[in-house]
Amino acid sequence: GENVEQHPSTLSVQEGDSAVIKCTYSDSASNYFPWYKQELGKRPQLIIDIRSNVGEKKDQRIAVTLNKTAKHFSLHITETQPEDSAVYFCAALRTGNQFYFGTGTSLTVIP
Amino acid sequence: GAGVSQSPSNKVTEKGKDVELRCDPISGHTALYWYRQSLGQGLEFLIYFQGNSAPDKSGLPSDRFSAERTGGSVSTLTIQRTQQEDSAVYLCASSPLLGRQNYEQYFGPGTRLTVT
Numbered sequence: 132g133e134n135v136e137q138h139p140s141t142l143s144v145q146e147g148d149s150a151v152i153k154c155t156y157s158d159s160a161s162n163y164f165p166w167y168k169q170e171l172g173k174r175p176q177l178i179i180d181i182r183s184n185v186g187e188k189k190d191q192r193i194a195v196t197l198n199k200t201a202k203h204f205s206l207h208i209t210e211t212q213p214e215d216s217a218v219y220f221c222a223a224l225r226t227g228n229q230f231y232f233g234t235g236t237s238l239t240v241i242p
Numbered sequence: 243g244a245g246v247s248q249s250p251s252n253k254v255t256e257k258g259k260d261v262e263l264r265c266d267p268i269s270g271h272t273a274l275y276w277y278r279q280s281l282g283q284g285l286e287f288l289i290y291f292q293g294n295s296a297p298d299k300s301g302l303p304s305d306r307f308s309a310e311r312t313g314g315s316v317s318t319l320t321i322q323r324t325q326q327e328d329s330a331v332y333l334c335a336s337s338p339l340l341g342r343q344n345y346e347q348y349f350g351p352g353t354r355l356t357v358t
Contacts, residue, residue: 132300163345174333174349175285220285224345229298230275234284 137233
């Protein structure tokens with residue numbers, strides 16, 4: 132089956148700086164890679180996703196990059212704000228299969 | 243429109259009792275997933291349904307756990323003879339028809355289970 136590794140497990144940045152979270156996956160047949168944000172006591176919410184036929188996708192301050200050859204994908208948050216503080220999860224999906232989640236990154240943005 | 247709902251939101255039960263957790267997915271979503279999240283931990287996959295069938299039950303921790311889905315809609319996760327290590331938040335998510343390459347998952351608010 133798939134194996135998704137996520138780094139770092141914790142990340143602290145100053146407000147206004149950028150944050151980068153990286154994930155690697157093992158199954159070359161995985162073709163969909165979402166990122167979820169989970170605030171304390173709340174449900175995970177999709178913030179951005181990318182499909183295997185695309186190398187990069189951007190939505191305002193958030194971007195995701197995918198390197199299929201190396202089997203890794205990254206979340207980039209620019210101009211971080213205190214409200215970006217949360218736990219972020221990456222995931223990988225192979226069509227017709229289950230989602231495999233990373234172990235999460237706790238991001239703290241220091242005002 | 244209505245999102246994914248789960249009930250109960252909180253459940254406290256005594257060790258050894260059975261519990262039933264319910265998930266109401268978004269109408270029309272074919273795929274339904276159950277996850278378990280222990281305090282401060284990641285998402286542990288339990289089971290997923292495509293329609294009423296469960297192609298992958300590999301995540302169920304033991305034979306005390308079972309799940310069913312009827313009418314391609316509501317799903318129940320049953321835990322028999324609960325143990326303290328079953329204490330966690332149980333999250334349900336639904337997703338549109340996978341075959342049409344719309345994979346986005348929508349999560350419910352979760353059921354917080356505490357086994358005393």
